[in-house]
Amino acid sequence: MVKVIFRDKQWELRPGMTVRDAILKLGLDPEAVLAVRNGQLIHEATLTQDGDTIRLVAVISGG
Amino acid sequence: MRHHRLALCAEHFLDWFVSYTQRTIEEFHMFSSSDRLLVAVSGGKDSLALWDTLARLGYQADGLYIGLGIGGDEGYSAASQGKAQAFADAHGLTLHVVDIKKTYGESIPELARRTGRGRGKPCSVCGLVKRHVMNRVTLEGGYAALATGHNLDDEAAVLLQNTLRWQTGYLARQAPVLEATHPGLARKVKPFCRLYERETAAYALVRGIDYIYDECPHASGATTIFYKELLNRLEGHSPGTRHSFYLDFLRAKKKGQLLLPAEEEPDLHPCQQCGQPTTAPGLCAFCRLWA
Numbered sequence: 001m002v003k004v005i006f007r008d009k010q011w012e013l014r015p016g017m018t019v020r021d022a023i024l025k026l027g028l029d030p031e032a033v034l035a036v037r038n039g040q041l042i043h044e045a046t047l048t049q050d051g052d053t054i055r056l057v058a059v060i061s062g063g
Numbered sequence: 064m065r066h067h068r069l070a071l072c073a074e075h076f077l078d079w080f081v082s083y084t085q086r087t088i089e090e091f092h093m094f095s096s097s098d099r100l101l102v103a104v105s106g107g108k109d110s111l112a113l114w115d116t117l118a119r120l121g122y123q124a125d126g127l128y129i130g131l132g133i134g135g136d137e138g139y140s141a142a143s144q145g146k147a148q149a150f151a152d153a154h155g156l157t158l159h160v161v162d163i164k165k166t167y168g169e170s171i172p173e174l175a176r177r178t179g180r181g182r183g184k185p186c187s188v189c190g191l192v193k194r195h196v197m198n199r200v201t202l203e204g205g206y207a208a209l210a211t212g213h214n215l216d217d218e219a220a221v222l223l224q225n226t227l228r229w230q231t232g233y234l235a236r237q238a239p240v241l242e243a244t245h246p247g248l249a250r251k252v253k254p255f256c257r258l259y260e261r262e263t264a265a266y267a268l269v270r271g272i273d274y275i276y277d278e279c280p281h282a283s284g285a286t287t288i289f290y291k292e293l294l295n296r297l298e299g300h301s302p303g304t305r306h307s308f309y310l311d312f313l314r315a316k317k318k319g320q321l322l323l324p325a326e327e328e329p330d331l332h333p334c335q336q337c338g339q340p341t342t343a344p345g346l347c348a349f350c351r352l353w354a
């Protein structure tokens with residue numbers, strides 16, 4: 001499975017989809033987050049693999 | 064075309080980002096290599112990425128951190144100051160710190176509560192205080208300009224907001240360089256104005272800059288975030304929308320294709336207390352907060 005972490009939330013998804021599809025599946029906006037795996041920024045077209053832990057980092061700031 | 068620059072490998076992306084910033088500085092005649100700059104540093108991704116980039120480009124750039132006193136001893140302000148100071152120490156850069164409570168007697172939340180401004184949110188007081196302090200430190204330090212980390216998304220969100228309300232005065236003034244129209248006003252520049260927020264965040268991550276991920280607790284529900292989300296949805300449908308919306312606006316304005324009101328010189332005079340220019344008779348809005 002693929003573990004996805006965003007802020008204080010955590011999900012488990014099946015592997016083999018693109019990072020972009022994983023973000024969409026979680027109901028998040030792909031424009032609003034960046035994905036990091038093993039400390040490295042990964043492209044949204046990257047295919048997720050079994051055992052991955054992907055951390056999503058919010059892009060938007062404001063105020 | 065979707066964020067084609069993020070498809071570059073890490074090393075090329077970092078190189079591209081730094082040289083693109085330099086090209087923006089040149090294109091808008093922001094400053095030269097002999098100028099001393101002050102960077103407004105919040106501890107967030109944009110301001111630390113900007114400070115990093117300017118230092119790498121060889122500019123003499125000091126930082127200014129304003130301690131707002133939000134969130135108590137271990138809260139947002141303390142954490143963001145820690146990030147800003149750690150970055151300065153690690154890179155041998157000078158960070159000026161102005162702690163609002165220590166300098167003026169009250170933190171931003173306390174000041175907002177006492178003055179009752181901003182309908183329960185400290186943001187209007189906060190913005191006013193930050194503008195005053197940034198202007199003061201830039202002028203007192205003899206800096207040629209104040210550089211802020213505003214990115215393309217910030218600028219496009221403001222443009223959308225101002226366009227929807229036909230705020231023609233604000234539209235006339237929105238620009239990557241705000242000239243010092245008065246000796247008491249600092250020149251302001253935005254070297255990241257052509258970079259997407261995704262790109263500044265990616266730069267900070269790939270460069271390994273330790274920035275504060277958390278937002279100021281008062282940012283939730285901020286109008287800027289709402290407009291950014293709207294623009295993100297547009298961008299999802301037609302990539303490049305934000306870029307052309309903002310940059311074509313700047314181009315049209317430069318060519319005189321937009322009929323915006325000519326900037327009237329406001330009648331400015333020195334505040335009786337702090338000396339900064341103000342249109343108000345007597346004390347400026349900042350000094351009235353503390354009166």
Ligand code: SF4
Pocket residue numbers: 062063131185186187189190279280281282
């Ligand atoms: S969100 Fe409001 S209170 Fe927080 S730093 Fe921004 S302007 Fe200040």
